[in-house]
Amino acid sequence: MSSLPTDRALLWLGALLYLAGFLAGLLALARRSPAPALRAVLNSLLVAGWIAQMAGLYMRGLATGGCPLGNTFELVQFVAWSAMVLYFFVGTAFRVSLLGLFAAGYAAALALVSLLIPAWDAVHGQKIFGPNPWIELHAALAVFSYGVFGLLALTSVMTLLQNWSLKHKRLHGLFWFLPSVVQLDQINTRMLTLGVLLLTFSLGVGAVWWLRDTASVNLPKLVITVGVWAVYLSVLLLRWRARLVSVRFAWVCLVMFILALLSLGPVNASRPAHQITLTPDER
């Protein structure tokens, strides 16, 4: 079966297709190609990239016997994959101008960075789920919620750009194609609500099992995970009360995601690690 592509080859293919989608989108925008043509090319490349990425993650899942969330590399890949799933839903539902382009750049950046840092994939965490599907659900939902927060960070960047262009009266080029302030605000609020709901459910499931065996989760992971959830929940409450709006809201969502992403490393490192051979040909 040596002719079959390895998991990393598929993940490389996925990352490069995302990058191709991003570059094709930029080129189409610069050439002022009609919007339907731009969407068709971009979405085709993104769907192809997403399928390749999913195939790569599936192969790793088969090798590890569970959801591929065993090290920083897999976590980052999963976050990129989740963001793309959400884009397919959000982009279709809201027809958000330029979100596909931003999502392509974001997914390409995450996927490529994870592939270019070998240390992130050098060791593989213990099979975290064991025989318990609830713990697997807990972990998958938690990482998926990071995908939601990732897309929220993207739409927050779009909000900041739109706000800057309107405040500074710079309305040409890329700025002209950004969605409206109100549309971005609606999307941001809904994404934040969805992310918090997913993370709350995930932590709820995890908490039930943690109470049965408090030694199963170490303190740094517990503090960081609950901290991320608490801050996102606070942000949501502040937004609902209209205490955190507009640019400040967007900045907080953006900074929070960067911090949440950075916390993935320490959370993952706090788990005991062991070497699992996944695709020897690639390393």
Next chain:
Amino acid sequence: MEPTPSSLFLLGASHHTAPLAVREKLALDDARAATLAARLQQTPGLSEFALLNTCNRVELYGVAHGPEPLAALRAAFAETTGCAPADLDGVMNLRQNHDVVAHLFSVAAGLDSQIVGETEILGQVKTAYDHALARHWTGPVLNRVFQKTFQAAKHVRTHTAIGEGQISIASIAVDLAGKIFGDLAPVNILVVGAGDIGLKTVQAFQSRGAKTITVASRTLSKAEEAAAAAGGWAASLAELPDILATADIVACSTAAPGFVLTEEIVATAMKRRAARPLFLIDLALPRDIDPAAATLANVFLYNLDDLAEIAEDNLAQREAEVARCRAILAQRTAALWPQLAQRLNTP
């Protein structure tokens, strides 16, 4: 005896060749256009024609056999418009063959318009062609020319920025509102001052779906009058702080010597509607809205200078696209002309 060579021609005047006073004389109302058309139908050697008659141009496109019809056409123009033939010589241009195609492409794409890139002209060209087609004035050559013209104009508009960016103050304000609110149907519009410019801006918003309009003025009776004209509600300036809390777009155009909307008034209103953006349009001179209000979060303030600057930028951007458009149209003209030449020379 050799057959008389046929030519595609254009005889006409536009704002490039004729001053306003002459264009006024040349302008054809329905009756005069019908008279001219009747003359043209009887002109020997003229096999096809279409008349493009707008406020900025009167142009006759046609197919002539030999040079004689062209002289007769000048006389027909002079008689119909009442202009002396000598006066027409200075302002009416004659183009032939390849140049006619290039010119019509340019006209339909808005490159030859007074406001470069405007879209109205394409509709006018279509109307002129439909009018001629319905009366069987056109034939195989002009039909081909006009159909290709519409394709070329559409291509240029789709693939270049020639039509992008509004250039009137009201349209720019509406576009900006779209960038802030998206759909304008649920948006509340407040007009402060019952002047003409404010009401024209309201009309532009209404044309894009805005429904809820309030007009506030120092004199309530004037506000009521303007509100009735705009189909909205009237309010006095004393109610401004309260109305501001529910308004999404505020267009100010009073003659007040000081600020009608101070930063404090806007800030107070924003506290009651922090999550929703507020678009302030200051159309007054001296200004009605304190510029400091622009520093508030979720407040977007544009004054007359800002809007005029955007209009200038948009116009400059359109003009920068002209060379690109001309190159595209030149390619299409070069591709079309050999086919037309063949048709013209087919007995």
